[in-house]
Amino acid sequence: MVAYYKSPSASTDEAAINDALAGNLCRCTGYAPIVKAMKQALATKSDHFDQQEQTIKNRLETFLPRSSCKISAPAGTVSLPATVEELASIYQDNPDATLVAGATDVGLWVTKRLNSLPHIISIGSVESLKALHETDDELWIGAGVTYSRAHSAIATILPDAGEVIRRIGSTQVRNAGTVCGNIGNGSPIGDGPPLFIAAEAILVLRKGQVTRSLPIEDYFIAYGKQDRQPEEFIEALVIPKPDKNLLYRAYKISKRFDQDISALLGVFAMTCNGDGIVTHIRIAFGGMAATPKRAYATEAAILGKPWDKATLEEAREAIQTDFTPLSDVRSTEWYRRQVAANLLTRFFAETATPTIVETRLAGWKDKAYV
Secondary structure, three states: OHHHHHOOOOOOOHHHHHHHHOOOOOOOOOOHHHHHHHHHHHHHOOOHHHHHHHHHHHHHHOOOOOOOEEEEEOOEEEEEOOOHHHHHHHHHHOOOOEEEOOOOOHHHHHHOOOOOOOEEEEOOOOHHHHOEEEOOOEEEEEOOOEHHHHHHHHHHHOHHHHHHHHOOOOHHHHHHOEHHHHHHOOOOOOOHHHHHHHOOOEEEEEEOOEEEEEEHHHHEEEOOEEOOOOOOEEEEEEEEOOOOOOEEEEEEEOOOOOOOOOOEEEEEEEEEOOOOEEEEEEEEEEOOOOOOEEOHHHHHHHOOOEOOHHHHHHHHHHHHHHOOOOOOOOOOHHHHHHHHHHHHHHHHHHHOOOOHHHHHHHHHHHOOOO
């Protein structure tokens, strides 16, 4: 709540306060007194938080490296490069080292799996990798950009992606976890990759002084295997600005709404011409295969056809051939297959026909009720 109080967007709005509290599980009194106290603090603008801020900043300054450094101990080594050139050089000299950005995933390897990581290279001090900028055509997200920093920029061009990102972990996790780190670990249930596959994003990979570009869907080869050469790392993600007529929807399915790993995530990006014929379609799913994956057969069943119920039924059948999902603790194979087809129907309902509200409003207007 101190961090929220100090943020430019802080307000007494209860929903906003609840969002800021997400990730903190209170097991004693509940949240009501905390929310009430926060409203009071924001309304009165107490200077207590201000008095603490400089002390915290002064302490942090002593821990922030100004140049590259290496910390060694009997348990292992941590390298902290200050530039991307130093990062590339250190990684070439130590190809078996573990790269971390926010360490929201790798940290669990240590605390939960009890893995030993002899050499860690952290990119947290590489300022150039924290670049977040956009042009008329694209959005560039450096490998060190956190989800919190990227959220607004991504949501501006892909609103549904922004809503999914709001549900990735908690505020604390999004403050540490990076967009590119979520891609780099290659998880089949990471929420970021399907969002960006559907949006035709490109990865920029670097090895030494050499860079190459790769469509993000080609990065994922098999479970635990990515198209990343030894000593190569992700430098940035580039998202092209979508066509103004693009219909983009993202649906995250999980056992609870907030802070839960997806059972599956479906993302749809489609453009139709004036006659209602589909001229562009990309469909990506997470949680349906060993990697984040496009639904190629489903896309083929839709492309070049009118976006009508007949096409929808063909697509629902085709999606059963695109994936062979597993049954696990989050859901069964049957459930994943059924929900994937149902998300197609939801996408159809939202993009091919008026919504229920629009239909009712039209009816009321016709009857002069409004």
